Amino acid sequence: MAYQLVMVTPKLLTEIHELAPLIDLLDGSDRLAVDTEFHPERRTVPELFVVSIAVPGGTPFVLDAKNPELLEALASHVAGKQWVLHSARQDLLLLRPTLGAPSSVFDTQIAAGLCTTVYPAGFSWLLREILAAEPEPEATMSDWSVRPLSTRQLRYAAGDVARLCELADCLQDRLDSLGRSELATDVTKTILEAESRRTWRHIRGADTLTPLAAAILEELVVFRDRLASETGTSPSAVLADGHLLDLAKRQPMTRERIEANRRFPRRFATQHGERLAELIQRVSRRSPHLLPVRFTRGSQEEAHRAGIWASILMQGQADQWAAGLVAPPRVVDELAAGIAPRGWRAHLLGRQIGLRAKS
Numbered sequence: 001m002a003y004q005l006v007m008v009t010p011k012l013l014t015e016i017h018e019l020a021p022l023i024d025l026l027d028g029s030d031r032l033a034v035d036t037e038f039h040p041e042r043r044t045v046p047e048l049f050v051v052s053i054a055v056p057g058g059t060p061f062v063l064d065a066k067n068p069e070l071l072e073a074l075a076s077h078v079a080g081k082q083w084v085l086h087s088a089r090q091d092l093l094l095l096r097p098t099l100g101a102p103s104s105v106f107d108t109q110i111a112a113g114l115c116t117t118v119y120p121a122g123f124s125w126l127l128r129e130i131l132a133a134e135p136e137p138e139a140t141m142s143d144w145s146v147r148p149l150s151t152r153q154l155r156y157a158a159g160d161v162a163r164l165c166e167l168a169d170c171l172q173d174r175l176d177s178l179g180r181s182e183l184a185t186d187v188t189k190t191i192l193e194a195e196s197r198r199t200w201r202h203i204r205g206a207d208t209l210t211p212l213a214a215a216i217l218e219e220l221v222v223f224r225d226r227l228a229s230e231t232g233t234s235p236s237a238v239l240a241d242g243h244l245l246d247l248a249k250r251q252p253m254t255r256e257r258i259e260a261n262r263r264f265p266r267r268f269a270t271q272h273g274e275r276l277a278e279l280i281q282r283v284s285r286r287s288p289h290l291l292p293v294r295f296t297r298g299s300q301e302e303a304h305r306a307g308i309w310a311s312i313l314m315q316g317q318a319d320q321w322a323a324g325l326v327a328p329p330r331v332v333d334e335l336a337a338g339i340a341p342r343g344w345r346a347h348l349l350g351r352q353i354g355l356r357a358k359s
Helices: 016-027 068-078 088-099 108-113 123-130 151-162 164-178 181-193 211-231 241-250 255-259 266-284 300-319 329-336 343-358
Strands: 031-039 047-054 061-064 082-085 104-107
Touching (some): 016 068, 031 088, 047 151, 068 088, 088 181, 151 164, 211 241, 255 266, 300 329, 300 343
Antiparallel strands (some): 031 047, 047 061
16 A cells, blocks of 8 residues: 655654644554664663654654653553564664553564565665665764754654555565465564574674684673673673673683783773683583584585575575575574474475485
């Protein structure tokens, strides 16, 4: 369904009495599009500054999240409805304390991964590829904490949600034609309930580690992120990825060995060196079968893994789904180690990939 959109520069809503027109639209619709603007820098939980909301075919509204009472006033009007978002996980976490939680989610990024070969697809790419529409000029990196917001910022915030429901409709049509509508619901729920995508595997250089070093890095990331949560700052501000990688490679077993590394932050080593050394010792005692699956570069095993990945890419192209969504690195490692796909991934990858993984 195509919506006729007339984009004008919206006003930033700051007071509860300004919500009446939006509430009327919400009460007459069973779904809504939602987007947020926030600052994640040097924070464990990003700080929310703007929330944009629109119903299908309706005028977008831009709300000042500096006044949380605005969102709290809308909570009962958005409950029990489907929310349409793009890359929903962070938005849902930020909105839960004030706006509550949806009855269901349609994530356009996940949906696109189940009916196109691109994942994670950017919102602007989807607008051009699926709707043949041009997005508003980029303003993501501008300062959303400053008031008043600029005309450019307001139009950008409104532009995101103005097209979300139309984009969702087009993606839903594609999913219907492929017979994947129910699957999309299951996949969206599974992925949004999963742990953060920012894991040890995303650290640059992690793909070169031995299984033991990879296991140490995995535990170091958990340790670092827990400290970040306790101190209310971002993980990278607690300890940079490069230092975690260096610890995983060197595997110092004592605080003295950690402190002897002149490149390692001295204060962090003094405060946490004993715990780091104990962590490395504990992981080093693990049985080999409990370590992450890793493949030596140039080995037969790595060639086997590359062959499986090539098969997945070809199957994704043929069946119209994104290999990056269906088979992230962890899944490919497991397939190469002879571990068959499970759940919804088994449905998409099929018997042929499973047999090749075991061969």
